[in-house]
Amino acid sequence: MTDYDVLRVFCAPNGGYGNxxxxxxxxxxxxxxxxxxxxxxxxxxxxTVFVDDPERGVVDIYTPGLRLPFAGHPLVGAAxxxxxxxxxxxAGEVWVRQDGEFxxxxxxxxxxxxxxxxQYASAAEVDALPAPPPGDGWLYAWAWEDEAAGxxxxxxxxxxxxxxxxxxxxxxxxxxxxxxxxxxxxxxxxRGSQLITAPGPxxxxxxxxxxxxxxxx
Numbered sequence: 008m009t010d011y012d013v014l015r016v017f018c019a020p021n022g023g024y025g026n027x028x029x030x031x032x033x034x035x036x037x038x039x040x041x042x043x044x045x046x047x048x049x050x051x052x053x054x055t056v057f058v059d060d061p062e063r064g065v066v067d068i069y070t071p072g073l074r075l076p077f078a079g080h081p082l083v084g085a086a087x088x089x090x091x092x093x094x095x096x097x098a099g100e101v102w103v104r105q106d107g108e109f110x111x112x113x114x115x116x117x118x119x120x121x122x123x124x125x126q127y128a129s130a131a132e133v134d135a136l137p138a139p140p141p142g143d144g145w146l147y148a149w150a151w152e153d154e155a156a157g158x159x160x161x162x163x164x165x166x167x168x169x170x171x172x173x174x175x176x177x178x179x180x181x182x183x184x185x186x187x188x189x190x191x192x193x194x195x196x197x198r199g200s201q202l203i204t205a206p207g208p209x210x211x212x213x214x215x216x217x218x219x220x221x222x223x224x
Contacts, residue, residue: 009036009046011055012223014088016080017176017200017216024199025219026176028084029055034067040074047071053171056081064094064103072169077118079178079202079214083110087218111215112178113207116186119179122147124187130160138173139164147180152195159184161196176200182212 012032015025029050034057037043047055047069054075059065066085068075077098086094086103087110094101098118104111127133127150136148149161161184163174175197185192185204194202203215 010224011050012088013052013221014084015219015221016084016087017178017196017202018219019199019201020217022217022219024175024197024201025217026054026080026174026197026200027052027221028081030081030085030088031055031057032061032089034059040067043067043069044072044074048169051170053165053174054078054081056085058085058089060095061089061091064089064091064101066094066096068096070165070167070169071171072167075120077114077120077179079112079114079119079180079182080176080216082112082114083178083214083216084218086110086112088220106215108217109203109215110218111213113211113213114182115211116182119182121145122180122183124149124180124184126150133160133162136162136164138162139166142166145180147177147184149184149194157190157192159192159194161194163196173197176202176216178202178214178216181214185212185214186210 012030014028018025048071057067102113146164152158163177191205
């Protein structure tokens with residue numbers, strides 16, 4: 008069996024919740040895309056990342072059903088685990104910084120896969136949604152908890168028939184929402200994960216969160 012670590016990314020302040028991530032530190036053991044896809048499907052996490060060059064941060068990201076050019080929580084997790092200053096997914100170079108308990112990445116909104124961002128009238132309406140709601144396509148459901156403070160309640164539903172009914176913490180969707188609203192956000196997603204964002208002057212977005220190591224296999 009291929010060795011891999013399991014992280015929890017975008018944890019709550021108490022270290023709980025967060026989105027589980029598989030990280031294969033030595034991507035050379037599975038160089039073929041089809042074998043990487045098979046392992047990602049077998050592990051069943053919303054994403055699994057393969058590290059092809061730990062010094063330069065070259066990484067390859069897979070959901071259980073497809074390869075992604077960019078995804079938020081795999082890049083935050085890999086950067087934290089490998090203590091990197093940059094990570095390089097297929098989409099482009101991503102800058103990293105560490106700030107106390109938070110790991111931050113800077114990325115472009117256009118790198119994120121398309122999402123439907125649907126605003127609801129209240130956090131209670133978002134909480135009441137079934138997983139997944141009826142319909143097709145990737146849905147990011149959100150509502151203001153405190154608009155003046157930039158506090159958002161969100162849930163994410165891939166709706167792509169790969170066994171992931173709800174995504175616990177979604178950096179790419181947070182990136183798109185921050186770009187659309189044009190302001191810093193403090194997002195509580197899923198069961199209690201936390202994502203912090205801030206727009207940059209050049210159109211880039213910073214996304215930050217806490218990371219914890221769960222297990223190594």
